[in-house]
Amino acid sequence: MATFGSLSARLTETFKNLRTKGKLTAADVDGTVREIRRALLEADVSLDVVKDFTAKVRERALSDDVNQALNPAQQVVQIVNEELVQILGGEQRRLEFAKKPPTIIMLAGLQGAGKTTLAGKLAKWLAKDGHTPLLVAADLQRPNAVTQLSVVADQAGVAVFAPEPGNGVGDPVKVAKDSVKFAQAKQYDTVIVDTAGRLGIDEELMKQASNIRKAIDPDEVLFVIDAMIGQDAVNTATAFQKGVDFTGVVLTKLDGDARGGAALSIRGVTGRPILFASTGERLEDFEPFYPDRMASRILDLGDILTLIEQAQEAFDEQEAIKVAEKFATDSFTLDDFLKQMQQLRGAGSIKKMMGMLPGAGKLKEQLENFDEREIIHTEAIIQSMTPAERSNPKLLNGSRRLRIAKGCGMTVTDVNQLVNRFEQAAKMMKTVAKGGVPQMPGMGPMAAMSHGGKKKQQTKKKGSRSGNPAKRAVENAGIAERSATNSAGSSFGVSGGPSSPSATGPSAEDMEAIGKMLGGGR
């Protein structure tokens, strides 16, 4: 990724030059603005939006009301961040539900944007919140789109309305219309209409989409667009705005390394809010879109809030309390260790979660090297133990260890390492559970595994148990920030690069300072 940095990498590079200087001069600002312009263009932000954006940043950076308390780099970061949030939509908006059910949601977009998959994700997400969604197969164009939607509906555990076989047979307008009646009769409270992919310039098909819209009068029309799209985002978005007048945007494939240039363009040009982000292949990989978080992501300040939310969703509160008690009473066993690990994997890939941490952009390479199989190996080792051994690791003598190693196909050294790590972790957790300050001597140069394992426990165990959800969230945010800093720091240690972190450019401390500053400024 050296030649083609993502937007955040480019901006970080730019700010590195700024950071070394004491004061912002007009020449500094011009140089930086040029770099920002280039970075944004490389991130596929549309040219008009880039021009507006850089003009605003330049103007503000040169004006007198910049915060004198900040160093020049921080000033520019703050301005860029604020402007990014501004374009991305300031406050977020939620899905609008009809006063009288069913709520009708229509999906539209180019071919291959991910509409059908998104229909399934949206349905699953709604079903989780107690809605009864109905998926409607109105893509009768693409071969077997109807079959695909049926399979997706099955995976999401929701109903599907597919009266026509598709592959060019049937009238999508009629299907859409019938589906609403069907939903009313069968008491489905949300109808999600999947339509065929179409090009913005295909007048005939745009007409058809517009007819579907007229026929069902949807409460929301979601424009589904691939985050990887280039400058054409503007043309396409404008064409769809004219054709179906969408009310919101869904950004898909955000798990790739294209970082949302399209998001900026579409917001800037159509003014429609981005409601959701789709971030992976599984039906759960779907979340509401948060403009401020996206801006931070672009700036590589990490995505801590999303991380915490995902962690909270995956960790069972009751379970967490139970485990915390176990720590305190020293009855934490390898079995619990295993259970926690499995819970964490339920939260999604660890790589993905680590990717949301601030500064992780710079750790990309290390993230790549982090092997999720390590966790599977650890699972295998624990599962090769007898129940007695799991609850009392002290039983593990040499011959038992040999037997376990043979049983799971690992070496005795691996088994030893796991036991050591477990003991260290349990000891640390015990200290914290009793109210002590977490000391993390083991966080130095680490095996990839200890990173994963400990981080997980940290997140869970240190989680505030406050009964007040708001308070809990705030406390947890603080915790995550701390752990993030720790992990970034240790990774620098491992990188084996220049011995002094300050020589590697913006250090973890710097990023943290900026993060705090931005958090406070917002």
Add this chain to the structure above:
Amino acid sequence: MAERSWSFASAFRGMFSSPTITEETWDDLETALITADFGPDVTEAVLDELRASVAKFNTTDPADLKRMLRENIEERLAKFDPTLHLSERPAVILVVGVNGVGKTTTIGKLANYLRNFDKRILIGAADTFRAAAVEQLATWAERAKVEIVKPEQAGQDPASVAFQTVERAIRDGYEIVLVDTAGRLQTKGGLMDELTKVKRVIEKQAPVAEVLLVLDATTGQNGLAQAEAFIEHAGVSGLVLTKLDGSAKGGFVLSVQEKTGLPIKLIGQGEGISDLTGFTPHVFAQQLVG
């Protein structure tokens, strides 16, 4: 398509109608190139070369500039050889790419295209991940009137489907094998490794003649990152540019070609089975610049 909406024509109309080349002409040209997804690097290089040519020939006529631009783009595109190499028997073509770029559709069209040369063609449905991908491909196979090898069970290892496809091609004397794969984002290490495995497994029986990376013309500068990752993991030998019938111009392929040395071999421009053509730099540049 009566109007080539993806040509520069509209963007250039105003630019080339002014009597002389002015600073504004250059600005407009830069805007047009960036809007066509050429990317900052290539745009800068093209502009520098054009400025040099204009100075050299001492011209002020925008028509000359337009011709130079067309020649410049054509020259850049023509540096690479767009021929599909299918001389092995069976000639195995592996089709790869990120999600939703049109791999399955491309295979349907390519099968139809190759069948016109009286070749016996077999398709392997190794996209065992996405819902109904096998059925979608089967429909295309039916339209193109070619045989297809489907997975024996849902969620079967894609490499084993690819293996079975090639095995059958060798046994039954098929000349060309097209293998579809699941779309994967280039950032997913595990999935990229899976692709490496598919290729490795195929190579146990027959050399892979072509690995075609399908790129969506609407893609922006991320196309380069895609190409680099797929080259590393799947040894891509050529590019297919799809969805050129839209309003996107696909200018990013220039930087992909130049940075990776991979030629564009095919272009797709529609949902019909015959909407796939070979790539000719001259025609492409002509259509782009108008």
